[in-house]
Amino acid sequence: MKIIEYLSTLDRRIVYLVLATAVMLPLVIPSVQKVRVMTPVAKLFNAVDTIPNDKILIVNIDYDPQTLPEMEPMGVAVLRHAFERRIKVAVLSLYVQPLGLAKKALDQVTEEFNQRANSVADSIIYGRDYVFLGWQPPPIVPLLGMGISISNVYTRDYYGYRTDSLPMMRRIKNFNDVGILVSLSGATAPLWWIAYSQTRFGVAVGAGVTAVSASEFYQYYQTGQFSGLMIGMKGAAEYEELVESRLQLRDRRRASEALGSLTAAHLTMIVFIIIGNVGFLIRRRRDRRSQ
Amino acid sequence: MKRRFPLLLVLIFGILGIVPYYIPHATYQNFDNAMRNDFLRILSAFAIILGLVSLMRVHQDKIKRKRENWQYSYVLIIGFVISGIIGLLGGVEGELFLPTKIAGIQFDIQTLYLNIIVPLGSTMFALLAFFMASAAYRAFRARSIESSLLLAASFVIMIGVLPLADRISTHLPSFAQWIMDIPNVAAKRGITFGIALGGIATSLKIILGIERSWLGGKE
Amino acid sequence: MPLIILFIFALAPPTGVRAYDTPDDGGGSITVEWQISSDDAMIEGYEIYRSEEGTDYTLAGYVGRGRNRYEDETEDNTQYTYQVAAIINSEKGFSEPTAPTASKPQLFDRGATILLIGMFVFCAIILYFINQARRGKKLFIRKITGLDAVDEAVGRATEMGRPILYCMGIGLVDYIATIASFNILGEIAKKTGQYETPLIVPTSDPVVYTVAREIVKESYATIGRPDLFDTDKVYFVTDSQFAYAAAVDGVMLREKPAANFFIGYFKAESLIMAETGASTGAIQIAGTDQITQLPFFVTACDFTLIGEELYAASAYISKEPLLLGAIKGEDLGKIVILSALAVASIIGLLTKFPILSLFR
Numbered sequence: 001m002k003i004i005e006y007l008s009t010l011d012r013r014i015v016y017l018v019l020a021t022a023v024m025l026p027l028v029i030p031s032v033q034k035v036r037v038m039t040p041v042a043k044l045f046n047a048v049d050t051i052p053n054d055k056i057l058i059v060n061i062d063y064d065p066q067t068l069p070e071m072e073p074m075g076v077a078v079l080r081h082a083f084e085r086r087i088k089v090a091v092l093s094l095y096v097q098p099l100g101l102a103k104k105a106l107d108q109v110t111e112e113f114n115q116r117a118n119s120v121a122d123s124i125i126y127g128r129d130y131v132f133l134g135w136q137p138p139p140i141v142p143l144l145g146m147g148i149s150i151s152n153v154y155t156r157d158y159y160g161y162r163t164d165s166l167p168m169m170r171r172i173k174n175f176n177d178v179g180i181l182v183s184l185s186g187a188t189a190p191l192w193w194i195a196y197s198q199t200r201f202g203v204a205v206g207a208g209v210t211a212v213s214a215s216e217f218y219q220y221y222q223t224g225q226f227s228g229l230m231i232g233m234k235g236a237a238e239y240e241e242l243v244e245s246r247l248q249l250r251d252r253r254r255a256s257e258a259l260g261s262l263t264a265a266h267l268t269m270i271v272f273i274i275i276g277n278v279g280f281l282i283r284r285r286r287d288r289r290s291q
Numbered sequence: 292m293k294r295r296f297p298l299l300l301v302l303i304f305g306i307l308g309i310v311p312y313y314i315p316h317a318t319y320q321n322f323d324n325a326m327r328n329d330f331l332r333i334l335s336a337f338a339i340i341l342g343l344v345s346l347m348r349v350h351q352d353k354i355k356r357k358r359e360n361w362q363y364s365y366v367l368i369i370g371f372v373i374s375g376i377i378g379l380l381g382g383v384e385g386e387l388f389l390p391t392k393i394a395g396i397q398f399d400i401q402t403l404y405l406n407i408i409v410p411l412g413s414t415m416f417a418l419l420a421f422f423m424a425s426a427a428y429r430a431f432r433a434r435s436i437e438s439s440l441l442l443a444a445s446f447v448i449m450i451g452v453l454p455l456a457d458r459i460s461t462h463l464p465s466f467a468q469w470i471m472d473i474p475n476v477a478a479k480r481g482i483t484f485g486i487a488l489g490g491i492a493t494s495l496k497i498i499l500g501i502e503r504s505w506l507g508g509k510e
Numbered sequence: 511m512p513l514i515i516l517f518i519f520a521l522a523p524p525t526g527v528r529a530y531d532t533p534d535d536g537g538g539s540i541t542v543e544w545q546i547s548s549d550d551a552m553i554e555g556y557e558i559y560r561s562e563e564g565t566d567y568t569l570a571g572y573v574g575r576g577r578n579r580y581e582d583e584t585e586d587n588t589q590y591t592y593q594v595a596a597i598i599n600s601e602k603g604f605s606e607p608t609a610p611t612a613s614k615p616q617l618f619d620r621g622a623t624i625l626l627i628g629m630f631v632f633c634a635i636i637l638y639f640i641n642q643a644r645r646g647k648k649l650f651i652r653k654i655t656g657l658d659a660v661d662e663a664v665g666r667a668t669e670m671g672r673p674i675l676y677c678m679g680i681g682l683v684d685y686i687a688t689i690a691s692f693n694i695l696g697e698i699a700k701k702t703g704q705y706e707t708p709l710i711v712p713t714s715d716p717v718v719y720t721v722a723r724e725i726v727k728e729s730y731a732t733i734g735r736p737d738l739f740d741t742d743k744v745y746f747v748t749d750s751q752f753a754y755a756a757a758v759d760g761v762m763l764r765e766k767p768a769a770n771f772f773i774g775y776f777k778a779e780s781l782i783m784a785e786t787g788a789s790t791g792a793i794q795i796a797g798t799d800q801i802t803q804l805p806f807f808v809t810a811c812d813f814t815l816i817g818e819e820l821y822a823a824s825a826y827i828s829k830e831p832l833l834l835g836a837i838k839g840e841d842l843g844k845i846v847i848l849s850a851l852a853v854a855s856i857i858g859l860l861t862k863f864p865i866l867s868l869f870r
Contacts, residue, residue, distance in 0.1 A: 012425040012789070019424045033454040038468055052574045054555075065412030066752065066778065100404045138335045141328055148324065176581060187777065200312075211452075212419075212778065213802040219476045219483065234452050259454055265420060266449045272428040277442070280432050309629075313622050316615045317536035338717075342749065345716035349746050358742065415752035419778060422785040423806075429788070430809045479801050482817045484847060485840075486799045489818035492636050492840045493686045501640065501832050504692035504824075505683055505721060 008279020015272060022268040026260030033259040034241065040221055041238040044182070044206045044228020045246070048081055051179030056088040056172055060183040060193070061102035062095060067186035067210050072105060073236035073255035074208035075184050077243050079109040082130075084247045087179075088168050089130040092154070094139040094189055099158070106132060112251055126159075127166040134158030143192055147175045147201035175203040180227055184208040190217060194225045208235065233258055298500040305498035347371070374403065444470055521596055521603035522548040524556060524578075529592045529608040537586045537615030543579050544605060547596040550575050557602070558582065559593045567593060584613045631846065636839030643835030651837060656795050656813035657826045663769035663793045664701045672768035673708035673743075674698070677758055677783065679798065680751055681775025683717045686821070687799045691774040692725055693824030693833075694797075698771065699729035703738050710761060711744040714754040719746035755779035759786045772796040772811070773820065776803045784810035797823060 037045075051057055059078055063071035082089045091106055093099050110124045117123040124130065133154040136142050145153035150172060151164040163169050171177070181203055183190040190207035197203050204227045209217050211232025221229045230239055236255035243249050311323040350364035377391060378400045385391035385399035392398070433439040450456050451467020496502035524544040532539035542558055558580050560570035570582050570592070584590055589610040595602040643649055667674045676695055681688035695711065702709045711726060713719040723744045730738045747757040759782065762770065770787040772780065772794065780796075780803040787794050788810050796807035797815030807814045815823055818840065825833035858865045 010428070012428075015425050015428055016421045019421060023420070035454050036457050036464055038464065052577065054572065054574050065409035066416030068409060068413055100401055101409070103401075104405065136332075138331055141332065145324065145328055148320075153328070173583075214471070215475055215479050216801050218471055219480045222472065222476055232452075263453045263455055265424075266453055269424050269427055270446060270449055272424065273431050273442070273446075276428050276431065277433050280434075313619055313626055314617060315534055315536040315619045316617050317538065318615075320536045342716045345719070345746060346748075412752065415756070415782075416778060419781055422781045426781060426785050426788075426806070426809045482801055482804075484844060485818040486801075488632070488840045488843045488847075489799070489821035490686045491632060492836045492843075493689060493821055495633055495636055496832075496836055497689070501836070502689065502693075504696065504725065505689055 679774030
């Protein structure tokens with residue numbers, strides 16, 4: 001009993017040490033964990049997969065370094081999906097800080113595809129297959145302005161080219177030419193797309209969000225305002241699973257590799273909570289008896 | 292006048308901001324676009340300058356008066372100046388005229404960002420996992436029936452989101468998803484309604500000049 | 511084989527083509543709709559042709575197969591007629607031309623009618639109760655435990671001779687939570703001024719810092735103690751989220767405040783600050799409208815103001831009639847929404863009436 005009581009009042013530094021060990025061990029030997037794909041992610045995948053030929057996909061990358069491990073696999077998986085299906089992609093950010101990360105994800109995926117390509121037709125070419133629109137402050141400007149004209153909001157892209165001169169953008173005017181907009185954010189950017197862009201212009205919106213903020217977004221998925229939803233590392237792993245199984249793409253799956261650590265972390269926390277409660281119940285019973 | 296003019300501005304622009312949702316006519320929409328695309332962008336640029344100037348003044352003052360930990364203000368100012376020079380004169384990836392590569396070591400803004408800011412930010416965010424563990428260990432106690440229910444639900448969710456859940460029971464992931472979809476959303480939706488209405492009421496008070504705390508102090 | 515069949519029997523064109531001024535817009539748009547061709551599965555798509563004021567038809571746009579709608583950019587008050595052609599390779603099946611149509615701008619978006627009515631109703635309710643409060647009617651607000659604990663927290667800090675930390679989060683000055691926090695800061699500054707308890711207010715935005723400084727200064731002046739104001743205690747830290755959290759943690763570990771207030775807009779840094787505060791043994795009162803941070807505050811803090819309790823806090827503490835009136839208005843607004851939801855749910859469950867389309 002004394003051991004249980006001791007375990008239920010552990011110094012928090014011991015808790016940190018045990019958790020750190022549990023998280024690090026599975027990362028030493030990475031292995032891909034298979035996951036069951038749940039409906040919100042499947043819906044998002046299908047929404048992207050069925051974009052008509054004459055429409056584009058917009059990916060809003062608004063995660064920052066803090067949420068990179070959770071969110072970047074989502075961005076990479078969606079870009080892989082789009083490029084494999086030859087869906088034209090426009091990438092943008094509502095803030096300046098995620099720009100570097102958006103570029104990183106684009107560079108990674110385009111390099112993957114171009115290394116495999118056998119011809120120009122197979123390759124992913126800037127301007128023809130994708131554009132990086134960059135950032136236009138304040139956030140409300142693209143949210144509302146793109147419903148009228150994308151080229152007016154982003155007159156020049158991230159690299160300084162005139163947007164309307166890019167081959168892909170010549171027949172793309174506004175949200176009417178967008179199949180779906182997928183917003184990847186650790187904050188509330190997906191809700192802004194719904195509140196402003198979807199309400200005014202009817203554009204379909206999908207989202208990828210962090211696990212900790214998931215509860216805020218479920219209600220919008222339930223009402224159909226989000227066409228689909230990826231949540232946290234597991235959501236990213238589910239999308240990766242679909243990309244691999246449906247499109248036969250076998251690139252590295254970072255989110256799926258990290259699920260081992262996620263499992264270890266959750267189980268460790270559950271064990272600590274159980275120990276804490278057992279000690280609490282023992283103490284409470286002892287106190288009641290002594291009364 | 293010092294307080295009435297800002298209140299008048301808030302009243303006018305508050306109403307002008309609501310109107311575009313109801314009037315699709317091009318004349319008004321063009322005016323609204325001009326406000327958002329031009330006017331607001333210029334204001335935001337000045338707000339950035341305001342923030343930077345304020346930051347520099349605060350730290351210069353700290354150095355001048357030798358306040359507590361004044362030495363760290365030098366770190367901030369020097370870092371600010373150096374990264375400003377590299378970014379403005381060197382370009383994002385070193386494409387401008389300032390050289391951003393010495394002896395094979397790159398220090399353009401993109402490299403600095405990816406190798407300093409990104410790991411620092413990820414590290415701070417990663418601390419959350421440890422704080423969550425210690426908070427859960429300390430505070431999650433089955434003190435009552437309600438807290439026991441909460442504890443049980445949290446166990447179901449924590450296991451249900453793992454690949455392991457499928458091996459325990461094929462119904463577990465679906466049950467966890469149900470908890471997130473139904474009871475969780477119902478509660479959050481209730482709170483969201485309240486917050487949305489509270490937001491509308493507060494906005495109305497600000498537009499009508501009833502709420503004036505943002506002006507700083509009382510009249 | 512299907513292509514051969516198509517060539518033999520000629521491509522079926524789309525039918526029922528109609529063109530009309532796109533409703534509820536600012537003009538410059540005509541919508542063309544049609545029923546898809548019976549050969550839709552085999553065609554490439556549809557080309558939309560436009561004739562302006564009786565001139566020759568020119569190509570206006572293209573949509574893929576399976577689609578039956580196209581919005582064309584037009585000049586207002588000019589008559590257009592349209593034809594839609596199903597195409598495969600060079601084979602085209604043209605529809606009958608539509609009747610002439612012109613686009614024009616609308617002054618009001620009828621789709622937003624329900625929204626406008628709702629807005630007026632809600633505003634009217636709030637203004638009614640504010641008016642009632644102005645006339646001196648007593649308005650009841652239920653007990654909010656977290657706010658009742660404010661006096662206890664201030665008293666505890668005074669007894670222990672330790673400061674109070676007031677953290678406003680990382681919101682900007684136009685965030686509702688930040689504005690609500692300003693109100694509470696003013697009231698707490700007055701209380702701490704009365705007991706001469708030091709109040710530390712680190713902020714994460716230059717504009718918020720400016721306003722917070724004025725509020726604290728003004729509060730001390732109101733109770734006749736302007737000398738208590740210390741510029742070192744209300745200061746701007748940084749606008750970087752986690753750097754701000756690290757700074758606040760540092761204050762908590764060095765100054766060891768007896769009471770911590772986390773009132774405002776918070777994101778992921780909330781738990782870092784709250785848990786550190788809990789480790790120092792301080793009494794903690796939190797309030798935010800960020801749903802995602804509420805569980806962390808509830809776990810780590812002694813009292814938590816949930817959602818609109820934060821907006822009600824300024825009314826609760828100050829007992830100012832105008833603010834109380836607004837709170838009552840919000841409550842009645844919620845009752846109206848809940849009633850509408852209940853009625854709509856019953857109608858939706860028991861009948862086939864498309865009640866949901868009224869709310870879209």
